[in-house]
Amino acid sequence: MLRVLAVDGGQSGIRLKSSAQPGTVEVDGVSRLEGDTMRSVAGAVATAWSHGKFAPVDRVIMGLTTVPADTASFSRLAELVSATTGASEVWIANDTATSHAGALSAEAGVSLNTGTGVACLAVRENGETRTVDGDGYLLGDSGGGFWLGSRGISAVLRALDGRGETTSLTTRAAEQFEGLDNLAARLHSAHRPVNRISQFARSVLAAASDGDAVANSIVEQAAHELFLTARVAVAWVAVDAPLALGGKLLGPNTLLFARLVEHLASEGMSFRPADGSALDGALLIGSGNTDNLYRSLIHVWKEGNPA
Numbered sequence: 001m002l003r004v005l006a007v008d009g010g011q012s013g014i015r016l017k018s019s020a021q022p023g024t025v026e027v028d029g030v031s032r033l034e035g036d037t038m039r040s041v042a043g044a045v046a047t048a049w050s051h052g053k054f055a056p057v058d059r060v061i062m063g064l065t066t067v068p069a070d071t072a073s074f075s076r077l078a079e080l081v082s083a084t085t086g087a088s089e090v091w092i093a094n095d096t097a098t099s100h101a102g103a104l105s106a107e108a109g110v111s112l113n114t115g116t117g118v119a120c121l122a123v124r125e126n127g128e129t130r131t132v133d134g135d136g137y138l139l140g141d142s143g144g145g146f147w148l149g150s151r152g153i154s155a156v157l158r159a160l161d162g163r164g165e166t167t168s169l170t171t172r173a174a175e176q177f178e179g180l181d182n183l184a185a186r187l188h189s190a191h192r193p194v195n196r197i198s199q200f201a202r203s204v205l206a207a208a209s210d211g212d213a214v215a216n217s218i219v220e221q222a223a224h225e226l227f228l229t230a231r232v233a234v235a236w237v238a239v240d241a242p243l244a245l246g247g248k249l250l251g252p253n254t255l256l257f258a259r260l261v262e263h264l265a266s267e268g269m270s271f272r273p274a275d276g277s278a279l280d281g282a283l284l285i286g287s288g289n290t291d292n293l294y295r296s297l298i299h300v301w302k303e304g305n306p307a
Contacts, residue, residue: 003057005085006282008098009041009064011116011137012145012195015279016048018057019287024279025052029116030066031194032136037066038073042080049084056086061286063098063278065117068299078301088303091286095278096121096131097297099246102281103274106293109242110233111274114226114249114256116198117141119278122233122241127293132233137194142225143256145249149200151218152207157184159214167214172203205255223259226250227267230260234269246274 004019011031017024025048030040041064060081068074078090096111100121103111113119118141120132137146156173158164160180174180176199177187190196207215234241243264250257252273264271276284285294 002059002287003055004283004286005054005057005060005087006098006279006286007045007060007062007064007081008095008277008279008282009044009062009066010095010278011065012198014041014044014048016045016052016054017279017283018052018054019283020055020057023052025049025054027051028192029195031192032066038068038077039080041066042077042084045081046084054085058087059089059091059286060085060087061091061093061098061282063093063095063282065095065119067092067094071299074299075301078299082301082303090301092299092301093285093294093297094131094134095119096134097294098281098285099274099278100281101285101294102276102278103244103246104242105275106281106284107242108237108293109244110230110237111244111246112226112230112233112250113245113247113274113278114144115247116145116194118144118147118226118229119247120229120233122237123293124237127295129294129297130233130236132236133229142229143222145198145201146194147225148204148218148222148249148256149197151221152200152204152215153183153187153197155214155218156180165214168207168210168212169203169215172207173200176200176203201249205249209255219255219259223256223263226256226260227263230264230271231267231269243269243271244274245271246277 008015015026027048096119099113099119100111122130208219
């Protein structure tokens, strides 16, 4: 039986699960611009591998937010992961592919997953694919955790210097970041700043739920951005294409989810909860062969014959 290790590599956390044994292991995630990204991802996989006491596997399938930007980096990462796991094959894809496979059980349609960033993939029946947004925290991921957190902190800083409205986010930021003195400087120089800032998204959502006008405006903007992303993706596939919603910030009881659903309903768009997670999707893809809906999105490395 083929032994597969699935890796869900995000900016907040990196999770590993093997088809050969129960249990999931999670370690700190990796963001771009935080040192040698490929070595950091490989190091995180090695740490999780050690903690989980995983048995050697035949194939590793990685769905990454920090997917390599060039062939040399793909090969370098695959070689490092192969050395850790003993795998003779390493498949690497953007986490939009693994999120989609998990959310729609590897069938055509649109998946929209929101965590630290945003992963939206549209897949047609013939295998054509289109990514909408997912452009990273510097350029996009509109409506995601970092987007929410950064705007919440910005609102706090504006209120402090008199440029913005008074908001309860100020108190929440003081509690979460151990005071407000030199907050901007401390966050810019923090270890894993993307994760630190994205964690404030929960405070923004909580403040909005409590009626804070500034936080409410931020959440409403986030929901609208996610709606625009979903609408473009669905229109590209087909008017009646299935839309699956998932991710930590789009749970059925979250305010962001409720606001997004309102926007979808206003356009007569239906949706369903994600069937599974990106980790589930990685296992599903990795347990098959490359002749699947995601074949154009997967970089395959094989020992002795790297692609």
